[in-house]
Amino acid sequence: MERHEPHSCNNAAEGRELRGCKEEELGEICLANDLARFRGSQVFRWVQERAVRTWAEMTNIREADRKLLSAALALQPLELRREQRSQDGTRKYLFGLADGESIECVLMDYERRRARNRQTVCVSTQVGCPVGCAFCATGLGGFRRNLTAGEITGQVLELTRLLRREDEGFQVTNVVFMGMGEPFLNYEAVLKAIEILNSPQGQNIGMRRMTISTSGVVPGIRRLARDNAQVGLAVSLHAGTDVMRDVLVPMNRRYPLAELLGACREYSETSGRRVTFEVALTEKTANKQEASAVAKLLRGMLAHVNLIPVNPVAETGMKRPTEERITEFAGVLTKAGIPVSVREERGTDIEAACGQLRRRYGE
Ligand code: SF4
Structure with missing residues (x-):
């Protein structure tokens, strides 16, 4: 390594x-x-x-x-502590920060995307996370601190530097703020990092090629709609009812679905862009009833649903559903006129699920 x-x-x-x-x-x-x-x-x-x-x-x-x-x-570069390469081309990095903390960063599906001239990096915005989603290894470790804007841009820069050693022309084209942490709980630093990464004198990554993924922090969504609606928005929805979402995404107890969807509509109207709703599917949640609840919630919205069969995380005990259940879930949404895709599972052999590498390293 x-x-x-x-x-x-x-x-x-x-x-x-x-x-x-x-x-x-x-x-x-x-x-x-x-x-x-x-x-x-x-x-x-x-x-x-x-x-x-x-x-x-x-x-x-x-x-x-x-x-x-x-x-x-x-000038405080990040220290490369671990690198894992998946057979499918996904690369996962563990970087050390100046105060000894560590964060994860993922280069998605490198080989395949290289052929299409598209390089997507998933970056962290906090050390740990205070939200505590049920299926997430990051949440299990609790919250340590917010990252600075420089630590966020630093992940893209370190990766660029590393990859240029094997491919001189390497360039990050897309950034998703979907790694460790809730981006809207670190709003200023995230938006500043986005502006810096967008600079034509720097990485020159298009605003529309950067996406913030939130667990549903309503004031953050509203603020983004006002400040910079060019940036993409993804929401970790995971359930179509408050009863179920309260359990899976504790943020829902603060900002329930009606409020969350209201803020998403506001963003869509301002930006003219559709919102991506992420729905993690586990053995327990991949059923017709849940699919109908999600369909009912999103019908008529400028939306796209991304189904994510979960990477197994030993600590949460969650299991991946069968292919039949995944297809059935997608079918219910398609029938309701909601565009849907299933995110191919990447990097399962290298613990690509958020927070796993850091936990392993910590242990
Ligand atoms: S899924 Fe995201 S918001 Fe939820 S606990 Fe994990 S890092 Fe935090």
């Missing part, structure tokens, strides 16, 4: 994190240090486009200027 040197950056600054700064912010910091504004743009390109991990790599910036800036800006 390939390994990065832990924290091989050449500065010990405790200042603002470089990877979480927008280009204009870096320009301001340069001006405040009596440097030309364009130096900020140069630094931004090195960090966000070239994905450098040290100041020394920024070869078109004078050493004296690098020293000055490194006193104000902390």
